[in-house]
Amino acid sequence: MNNFIYENKTKVYFGKGGIKEYLGCLLKNHRTVMLAYGGGSIKKNGVYDEIVGILNGAEKTVVEFSGIMPNPTYAKVQEGAKLARENNVDFILAVGGGSVIDCCKIVSAQAKTDGDIWENELVKKEFPTEFIPMGAVVTVSGTGSEMNAGAVITNESKKIKCGLFGAQADFAFLDPNYTMSVPFEQVISGAFDTLSHAMETYFGKPSKNNLSDDINEAVMRGVIKNMRVLLTDHNNYNARSELMWASSMAENGILKIGKITDFQAHQIEHQLGAYTDCNHGKGLAVIHPVLYRHIYKDGLEKFARFAKNVWGIYDRDSEEETALAGINALRNFIKEMGMPTSFSQMGIPEDTDYKAIANSTNITAGCCKKLTADEIFDILKECV
Ligand code: NZQ
Numbered sequence: 001m002n003n004f005i006y007e008n009k010t011k012v013y014f015g016k017g018g019i020k021e022y023l024g025c026l027l028k029n030h031r032t033v034m035l036a037y038g039g040g041s042i043k044k045n046g047v048y049d050e051i052v053g054i055l056n057g058a059e060k061t062v063v064e065f066s067g068i069m070p071n072p073t074y075a076k077v078q079e080g081a082k083l084a085r086e087n088n089v090d091f092i093l094a095v096g097g098g099s100v101i102d103c104c105k106i107v108s109a110q111a112k113t114d115g116d117i118w119e120n121e122l123v124k125k126e127f128p129t130e131f132i133p134m135g136a137v138v139t140v141s142g143t144g145s146e147m148n149a150g151a152v153i154t155n156e157s158k159k160i161k162c163g164l165f166g167a168q169a170d171f172a173f174l175d176p177n178y179t180m181s182v183p184f185e186q187v188i189s190g191a192f193d194t195l196s197h198a199m200e201t202y203f204g205k206p207s208k209n210n211l212s213d214d215i216n217e218a219v220m221r222g223v224i225k226n227m228r229v230l231l232t233d234h235n236n237y238n239a240r241s242e243l244m245w246a247s248s249m250a251e252n253g254i255l256k257i258g259k260i261t262d263f264q265a266h267q268i269e270h271q272l273g274a275y276t277d278c279n280h281g282k283g284l285a286v287i288h289p290v291l292y293r294h295i296y297k298d299g300l301e302k303f304a305r306f307a308k309n310v311w312g313i314y315d316r317d318s319e320e321e322t323a324l325a326g327i328n329a330l331r332n333f334i335k336e337m338g339m340p341t342s343f344s345q346m347g348i349p350e351d352t353d354y355k356a357i358a359n360s361t362n363i364t365a366g367c368c369k370k371l372t373a374d375e376i377f378d379i380l381k382e383c384v
Pocket residue numbers: 037038039040041042045068069070071072096097098099100102139140141142143144145148150151152178179180181182183186190193251266280
């Protein structure tokens with residue numbers, strides 16, 4: 001096991017009815033609360049009314065920041081930061097999925113500095129140290145954004161979608177009942193995102209046995225099992241709750257302990273998103289099997305272990321056949337879930353500039369093989 005330091009500051013309130021019981025108390029030292037949300041799903045499912053009722057009951061000044069879009073933009077971050085400053089917001093309550101939570105993480109940091117966060121972090125390599133404190137109410141799971149400080153933001157003018165460092169939520173409410181109104185397609189897409197986070201971490205270094213990978217295999221098997229349950233029983237509470245916690249587990253650092261993680265599929269998908277504004281989980285579903293077919297020979301032992309311990313494939317004659325069967329099992333699972341296996345099925349236009357996407361993709365050290373921009377282009381072409 002490599003050396004590590006582990007801490008996670010987010011206090012998690014998991015289960016039914018947590019908001020009613022604890023939210024008011026958690027906000028007792030704050031006066032002006034920014035209530036941040038997306039395009040309006042929380043108004044349809046009653047979550048908005050419930051939270052506003054609690055905030056009004058506690059006599060908070062509520063500043064609404066709405067319309068945070070899937071794949072939140074840097075322009076939206078600036079809008080939120082301006083609003084927070086103008087109203088002296090002293091707490092941000094992000095109510096939504098990864099997009100709302102990510103946007104708020106950077107709003108929290110941007111509101112505390114006159115500098116430009118994008119420029120500071122990505123050019124000057126200066127990271128924020130002051131934040132407006134925030135909390136998260138998760139209404140759609142998958143990204144695990146509620147338990148880390150990373151935020152994925154799309155800079156439209158630069159055509160780059162990438163990770164920034166922002167605030168981490170002090171607390172997160174995970175009420176599986178809040179996810180019951182999420183369209184089934186999005187539930188599956190989010191769950192696949194969780195599986196992707198687990199896989200990207202699992203294939204990171206070191207590749208030899210360690211506890212993080214053992215736990216990871218259990219998380220992956222659990223995600224696959226519960227996605228299958230939801231396929232025939234969309235609103236199964238137990239499956240939704242298991243997936244909700246798996247989502248946090250995949251991104252709260254536990255699976256990454258002692259590992260150098262590789263997120264090459266994510267890097268490719270993020271640039272695909274920058275150019276097409278596509279759905280994150282669906283983009284990953286198309287990319288993963290193709291990427292893995294390109295690299296598995298360089299990580300044969302781990303891919304064979306993945307096939308055995310995650311997909312239960314023990315009957316092949318060689319390590320290579322086992323590894324390939326595991327990747328095929330992943331692809332078949334994606335089809336079984338009704339997810340896309342090509343960009344055309346996602347409705348991505350034929351004339352998308354895949355060369356530009358490949359050339360602007362951040363190339364990681366590689367879990368087992370460092371790709372070139374040309375190889376990424378080949379992978380993208382195969383995904384079309
Ligand atoms: O905007 P509203 O109206 O709320 O609708 C949303 C949105 O259209 C809807 N939704 C949310 N809760 C709902 C609901 N609909 C009905 N009932 C509810 N209870 O779901 C749609 C998708 O929401 P979004 O937040 O975009 O989804 P997700 O959680 O998958 O987040 C995706 C974003 O997170 C980034 C992705 O790149 C993407 O930008 N990621 C963030 C990560 C992180 N911070 O750690 C890691 C991930 O790898 C990922 O990159």
